[in-house]
Amino acid sequence: MxxxxxxxxxxxxxxxxxxxxxxPFMIGIxxxxxxxxxxxxxxxxxxxxxxxxxxxxxxxxxxxxQVQVQAQAQADPLPSWNDVASKKAIIAFVEDVIREGSxxxxxxxxxxxxxxxxxxxxxxxxxxxxxxFALDRVRLLAPHHPEWKSQEPFASLLxxxxxxxxxxxxxxxxxxxxxxxTGMTPEAxxxxxxxxxxxxxxxxxGRLYTDMVYQPMLELLAYMRANGFKTFxxxxxxxxxxxxxxxxxxxxxxxxxxxxxxxTKFEMQDKIPLLMRLPEINFxxxxxxxxxxxxxxxxxxxxxxFGNSDGDLEMLQWTTAAxxxxxALIVHHTDAVREWAYDRNSSIGRLDKALDAAQAEGWVVVDxxxxxxVIYPSEKQ
Amino acid sequence: MxxxxxxxxxxxxxxxxxxxxxxPFMIGIxxxxxxxxxxxxxxxxxxxxxxxxxxxxxxxxxxxxQVQVQAQAQADPLPSWNDVASKKAIIAFVEDVIREGSxxxxxxxxxxxxxxxxxxxxxxxxxxxxxxFALDRVRLLAPHHPEWKSQEPFASLLxxxxxxxxxxxxxxxxxxxxxxxTGMTPEAxxxxxxxxxxxxxxxxxGRLYTDMVYQPMLELLAYMRANGFKTFxxxxxxxxxxxxxxxxxxxxxxxxxxxxxxxTKFEMQDKIPLLMRLPEINFxxxxxxxxxxxxxxxxxxxxxxFGNSDGDLEMLQWTTAAxxxxxALIVHHTDAVREWAYDRNSSIGRLDKALDAAQAEGWVVVDxxxxxxVIYPSEKQ
Numbered sequence: 163m164x165x166x167x168x169x170x171x172x173x174x175x176x177x178x179x180x181x182x183x184x185x186p187f188m189i190g191i192x193x194x195x196x197x198x199x200x201x202x203x204x205x206x207x208x209x210x211x212x213x214x215x216x217x218x219x220x221x222x223x224x225x226x227x228q229v230q231v232q233a234q235a236q237a238d239p240l241p242s243w244n245d246v247a248s249k250k251a252i253i254a255f256v257e258d259v260i261r262e263g264s265x266x267x268x269x270x271x272x273x274x275x276x277x278x279x280x281x282x283x284x285x286x287x288x289x290x291x292x293x294x295f296a297l298d299r300v301r302l303l304a305p306h307h308p309e310w311k312s313q314e315p316f317a318s319l320l321x322x323x324x325x326x327x328x329x330x331x332x333x334x335x336x337x338x339x340x341x342x343x344t345g346m347t348p349e350a351x352x353x354x355x356x357x358x359x360x361x362x363x364x365x366x367x368g369r370l371y372t373d374m375v376y377q378p379m380l381e382l383l384a385y386m387r388a389n390g391f392k393t394f395x396x397x398x399x400x401x402x403x404x405x406x407x408x409x410x411x412x413x414x415x416x417x418x419x420x421x422x423x424x425x426t427k428f429e430m431q432d433k434i435p436l437l438m439r440l441p442e443i444n445f446x447x448x449x450x451x452x453x454x455x456x457x458x459x460x461x462x463x464x465x466x467x468f469g470n471s472d473g474d475l476e477m478l479q480w481t482t483a484a485x486x487x488x489x490a491l492i493v494h495h496t497d498a499v500r501e502w503a504y505d506r507n508s509s510i511g512r513l514d515k516a517l518d519a520a521q522a523e524g525w526v527v528v529d530x531x532x533x534x535x536v537i538y539p540s541e542k543q
Numbered sequence: 544m545x546x547x548x549x550x551x552x553x554x555x556x557x558x559x560x561x562x563x564x565x566x567p568f569m570i571g572i573x574x575x576x577x578x579x580x581x582x583x584x585x586x587x588x589x590x591x592x593x594x595x596x597x598x599x600x601x602x603x604x605x606x607x608x609q610v611q612v613q614a615q616a617q618a619d620p621l622p623s624w625n626d627v628a629s630k631k632a633i634i635a636f637v638e639d640v641i642r643e644g645s646x647x648x649x650x651x652x653x654x655x656x657x658x659x660x661x662x663x664x665x666x667x668x669x670x671x672x673x674x675x676f677a678l679d680r681v682r683l684l685a686p687h688h689p690e691w692k693s694q695e696p697f698a699s700l701l702x703x704x705x706x707x708x709x710x711x712x713x714x715x716x717x718x719x720x721x722x723x724x725t726g727m728t729p730e731a732x733x734x735x736x737x738x739x740x741x742x743x744x745x746x747x748x749g750r751l752y753t754d755m756v757y758q759p760m761l762e763l764l765a766y767m768r769a770n771g772f773k774t775f776x777x778x779x780x781x782x783x784x785x786x787x788x789x790x791x792x793x794x795x796x797x798x799x800x801x802x803x804x805x806x807t808k809f810e811m812q813d814k815i816p817l818l819m820r821l822p823e824i825n826f827x828x829x830x831x832x833x834x835x836x837x838x839x840x841x842x843x844x845x846x847x848x849f850g851n852s853d854g855d856l857e858m859l860q861w862t863t864a865a866x867x868x869x870x871a872l873i874v875h876h877t878d879a880v881r882e883w884a885y886d887r888n889s890s891i892g893r894l895d896k897a898l899d900a901a902q903a904e905g906w907v908v909v910d911x912x913x914x915x916x917v918i919y920p921s922e923k924q
Binding site for chain 1: 652655729773775782783786790796797798799800804807808809810811815816818825831832834835838839840841842843857860861864
């Protein structure tokens with residue numbers, strides 16, 4: 163777009179230079195006469211010519227800077243958002259904290275923004291995608307584990323009874339996660355995740371999971387970064403499950419991903435140093451764990467935080483409980499046609515207390531159905 | 544330096560423009576005659592004048608770009624390093640991994656460099672500066688703790704017997720650290736650290752502690768960042784003890800500091816969300832904890848790591864145990880006059896196994912006495 167605009171912007175300049183079609187010819191005659199009579203004028207013209215390249219380059223640079231500034235000022239940074247209150251609140255906040263002289267000005271280094279992942283940056287129904295990854299992996303590993311045929315939750319799972327497998331609640335889920343997520347190096351787990359994310363398909367949409375990220379949120383991430391924000395993921399999901407693909411999909415590098423984790427152990431095997439993922443919880447980055455994770459990993463309080471469920475309540479409270487301009491935003495899943503509609507009664511991504519808090523505190527609530535023109539990137543025109 | 548060079552570089556240009564002192568006067572006469580006779584020439588001169596600003600700006604931009612490129616190519620990025628093997632190895636490594644087309648080229652996102660702090664970026668004798676902070680704080684808090692007069696290690700400490708206080712070993716040190724580092728919010732601890740670091744003086748040099756950082760290492764940090772590296776601290780020291788001042792002193796923001804930590808708890812007090820620092824170890828980022836901390840916080844293996852003691856051995860092993868160009872460097876404290884000389888027999892910053900490993904593996908060893916022109920920034924000319 164920039165190069166294109168630049169090319170267009172040259173036209174008026176060229177037209178101006180040749181506004182009188184006869185001018186170049188007339189100037190040519192005048193010059194030839196003058197130079198014959200005034201050798202010093204000839205030197206002047208030679209000087210002018212030798213400077214032409216510098217002049218042209220200088221002009222091109224100036225115009226390109228102007229065009230870029232204008233494009234930034236005029237282009238809609240959030241084109242997939244309808245022109246609604248949530249969008250206006252986001253833009254008003256960003257413009258307020260970046261404007262020098264504003265009473266709410268925040269230096270770039272302190273522009274920390276934290277984003278939940280499941281249900282905020284990508285979808286999370288009919289269950290967290292990481293759990294779908296774990297279930298896929300149980301099926302893949304089953305041939306090496308004949309004992310699973312008689313052990314729950316694996317037995318139900320291998321019979322196709324996911325509901326039965328998960329009926330064991332958190333202990334059952336914990337067993338599934340540990341056998342599928344640990345006992346290998348982080349690098350090996352990276353590769354396992356990358357293979358799955360590149361090929362696995364969502365059970366109802368048939369899409370790749372990374373195609374079920376929210377286009378309006380991708381724009382929001384880019385908009386905040388363009389305004390000097392450092393964007394972090396702060397998710398209840400596994401940190402090593404997200405890191406292999408967040409840079410490509412969200413533009414968020416591994417070191418800016420905060421999440422739940424298992425313990426890792428350093429060991430030497432045949433004189434080769436290894437890290438090994440252990441079947442033991444290290445940290446749960448959910449609910450009251452989110453402010454703790456933010457402090458531990460980032461070391462400063464965000465000035466903007468984005469979530470969608472009660473798991474994000476404490477992060478939003480923590481973010482807004484400080485002086486200065488603060489933005490707290492909740493993505494409310496209201497679109498049963500294009501995505502899913504759920505809140506207070508959902509077991510996945512329950513939004514109940516945080517919805518009450520949003521109303522009481524005046525946090526921004528995004529109504530997905532009405533606020534977003536598109537949900538997924540593929541719907542973008 | 545850049546502005547200065549830019550100003551100098553203008554002089555030849557100005558001299559060129561006025562190389563003949565009479566030229567402007569002569570050109571003026573020629574112009575006035577010519578313009579009276581040739582109105583179109585007048586238009587030409589007006590056009591030339593209107594373009595002068597663009598021309599000058601374009602020229603300034605071009606020259607400044609040229610000067611910057613030349614300055615980068617020619618200036619010594621490590622002026623406080625003697626022209627020795629360690630300096631050459633650093634520069635050869637950096638130039639190798641940043642050169643497109645090099646078999647060892649590393650994209651900027653993967654240029655992760657980790658630096659130990661105590662003994663690598665700043666001094667650590669006669670004891671870790673964080674321990675001196677803790678001792679200062681015990682003295683400050685003593686009036687509120689009359690019971691300390693009869694409790695070790697506090698009793699000895701308050702009598703001025705530091706050696707006696709620390710004779711209790713790690714449990715004694717642990718008690719001192721916990722009473723001085725916990726029971727407050729991270730923000731309150733931030734302020735405590737900032738007050739101390741701004742005023743406390745080193746017991747033998749009388750300097751502020753932040754004046755005891757190593758000038759050659761500051762240059763190294765800046766050099767690596769200028770070449771696209773992301774620089775992290777990975778220290779056995781307390782993460783919250785470093786974060787308040789690392790950005791100002793080292794240019795390393797809080798979110799790029801990895802260190803040891805106590806547990807933190809989220810709680811609501813009178814409807815205000817707080818984090819509280821608890822007297823319980825969360826993570827020890829030393830020895831085999833360093834690769835674990837790197838994986839946990841950064842999520843990728845460094846391609847360059849810098850340390851000075853056996854506490855850094857595993858980080859250096861972990862960094863170098865992967866394909867591609869890798870840089871492992873050890874700062875060897877060899878200068879008893881300008882700093883301290885110690886290695887295999889020191890209880891603080893012991894360098895024994897890691898020195899053997901450096902010799903066996905061909906890691907870079909910096910001989911502080913011979914490799915560094917200056918130690919502290921104040922010695923810089």
